[in-house]
Amino acid sequence: MASIKQALISVSDKTGVEGFARALAERGVKILSTGGTAKLLRDAGIACRDVSDYTGFPEMMDGRVKTLNPKVHGGILARRDNEGDLASMAEHGIEQIDLVCVNLYPFREAVAKEGCTIEDAIENIDIGGPCMVRASAKNHKFVTIVVDPSDYDMIIDGIDNGSLNEEIRRALATKAFAHTAAYDGAIANHFSALNSDGSKRKFPDIFTRQFIKTADELRYGENPHQDGAFYADIEDEGLSLADCEVLQGKALSYNNIADADAAYGCVRDFADNAAVIVKHANPCGVAVGGVQAEVYERARAADSVSAFGGIAAFNRPLEGETAKLIAETFMEVVIAPGFCDEAREVLAAKKNLRLLLAPSADPVTGGLEFKRVNGGLLVQERDAHILNRDACRVVTDRAPTEDEWNDMLFAWSVAKHVKSNAIVFAKDGVTLGVGAGQMNRVNSTRIAAHHGGEAIKGSAVASDAFFPFRDGVDALAEAGAKAVIQPGGSVRDDEVIAAANEHGLAMIFTGIRHFRH
Template identity: 45%
Template sequence: MRALISVSDKTGIVEFAKELVSLGIEIISTGGTYGKLKEAGIPAIEISELTGFPECLDGRVKTLHPTVHAGLLAMRSNPSHMKQIADLGIETIDMVVVNLYPFKATILKENVTRAEAVENIDIGGPTMLRSAAKNYQDVAVVVDPRDYEKVLTELKENKEVSLDTKFYLMQKVFMHTSSYDTMIADYLKRERNDKELPETLTMTFEKVQDMRYGENPHQAAAFYREIGNKKGSITDAVQLHGKELSFNNINDTNGALELLKEFTEPTVVACKHGNPCGVGSADNIYDAWKKAFEADKTSIFGGIVVINREVTLAMAEEMKNIFLEVVVAPSYEKAALEVLTVKKNIRLLQLKDIEVPQQEDAYDLKKVNGGLIVQTIDSKLYNEEELIVVTDRAPSAKEMEDLKFAWRVVKFVKSNGIAIAKDKQTLGIGPGQVNRIWATQQSVEHANELIGEGVTRGAVLASDAFFPFDDCVEAAHKAGITAIIQPGGANRDEDSIKKCNEYGIAMIFTGMRHFKH
């Protein structure tokens, strides 16, 4: 048997090659791998000795040769193939151990140039992998160092690698080369600043962890991350305490973080089942925490809390008395961390770049049966110059501040969504209703029930999409709402405007909706 070894990731390769030699397998190698094997005293044939052709073009051409690929692709069960390579003086190669140039590591480096990235696009490696994998019945092809032990075990026990294992290794090859090519295509798209949705969509992700289960215990699940510098995302967070994040933890935390990124002032977002349940902004982070907590002391139980300032001891002393699933912050006071880590089940995450927004050309993906729907993320809030006061009364400066606060919140409430706020604190949130009047009524009822009767008097209301009828204005008036922000654009807008004027409610149209389905 002969094995061709050429690896960029040299983890375990010396030990693996030694074992192959001890089993009587002849080693062929190239470049840096050949040098490392020779240095370790492992006998190996250099590729140019096999091909009779010297490496050239700074190593760009070394394995692209008929002697290599005929030796890989010849089907041992095909007499014609075997006669042809015999006539050509070519011997078979029975194993390929190859992993590719470190393209990912290259593009993740700070200030990497296009020339550096392109130079780290492997040509010979993928070609050998594909040749060997295509002929998997006869060639064992190993792309992952974690498979070395499996291959050695079978060789020692059976003197060959089983067909089932070869097929498994073949699958891994095409997953590996597919991911590699996708990384290159994605890099080139970003390098060209191409914001068009492509004709064919290929994406690659790497597994972070397997999960105990998905949304429900009967569903299998895993967590994957995009390849690249994803500052400010949950994939970049460092877990300081607690058990592994669950599927629902990650989904809910991501939604909370998206909302938090809309704010620059000290802000706390509490989230439950993908919807905000309490949001507060203030001059200091403790007061912001108090607002978020007091907005809905019931729903925060078992929820997610994300914070854009350091967690203080005063906050931690109050948090420890609540069952929280996850807390995310850029940092924690040492004393705060000591208090919170007493709680065994709370998951504490540190996300230093918590304020960094998503890239505007990032994709939002939704899987549907048999396909995928893709859009760019909802990266806008409103255009300041397009805000229009449509009522006789304009909002006061205080109302305007609260309207903009409520608009940030309702953007991340499941449609139909309503958010009521006052003094930069949410009072009532009505998420995911099948009609807008129910969402409005729910938000008012929640505010009165959870905070106190009449709390909505003097508050403002935000709606993620237009009012189809004036019934929402009627409900707002009964609750004491004094100002409304909504996209506008309904056929019956004039009815809502007239009703607002009748009750002295100020209303603003944004001209931009924020459906979240």
């Protein structure tokens, strides 16, 4: 194991750096530092030498040049087992630098600020930092590179117990290369999105994003003959399954993750106590109400056949009575923003059932979505739209009752998460029939109506896109629905509205659609 006699510490993110430097100093490690980091360490009573004193060159050009010096990079890059490198060090008075603790100027944070100019962005491009990080990572056989404050304790423990070996240094070097790659990617994204006047386009000409594998490879992908893995988007913190803690159960599969993501996304759109059951990426039962156990029971009863082996999501911490109901049926995954002790105890008997502790049940308000296609990537804003009743327009002779309004708005929230063409029948805060993924809207309507049966009488219907012909309205009226909410915008809107009036339906136009392919 290479010993650590001298460290260079120069960080923008100063989280924990004082404690780290103190621990190194207590272990006899000499410290080189620069600028604000050096001041922080000295103010804390930690001895350090300025890099400028070591190199013989002052920091210059407003700090642009301070570590770009052969005495710094020679000390980092020198191979300790190469006689020529050691001779060069001796000839030029270069000292070994065995540990480099560097993280980079906060470029993303700077350009995210209101009014950030091109000049502001340029001044937040780190040059010396990435050079030292890459040099250290390249020479990880002899040098320990630290870019993440969360690694400080591990480094100190490794020094104490002699475990800071080349394998660990290689892992730290890999993290360092990822750090500089993400940094350069952010810079390329920003500047390729700028117009000539400095204004910014929503989508850059060059799009770079970094994803980190969350665990070992999955047992397989969507099917057993496909390999698969799950990667977390480092810019989507708090928004994905990657941020959930697995409390129990066997490893998540590819399909578990996809379905749990769909359920989690749907349940977060409701302000009321909600339960969502998803099967094959579509909600098969959704309910809202007061008592959680009753809400779940209603969601499950909406399609008990499909619920078997499904994913259940909640926007409130899971209660004991709800857990008892879940235990009655085979479920793959339960996701909630909390689990009471009784719920954990009840579900512990289900050894294979995965429990996912979500960091939040708040609605998703932004971010990007990606769809891989052969030869490219489709990128769009996440569909975070929440319908405001005041934005809706009554287009039929009969206005909806208050209960119909509530049912329509509930069905609309569910339809947003159903694969298009999507039709959702609902009444009294529970789905009755869901038609998903059909090639025409009439078939989606008929499937949903068939599933709902007699319960559909007096229900409300949501359609994720407009009805291109009156046949869809005829079908839902024939099934017994009394109100329908849809985007509108068809060239045959007049024909569709006339059909609704013939059937005595109340119809609402939202002016927005929710295709989900």
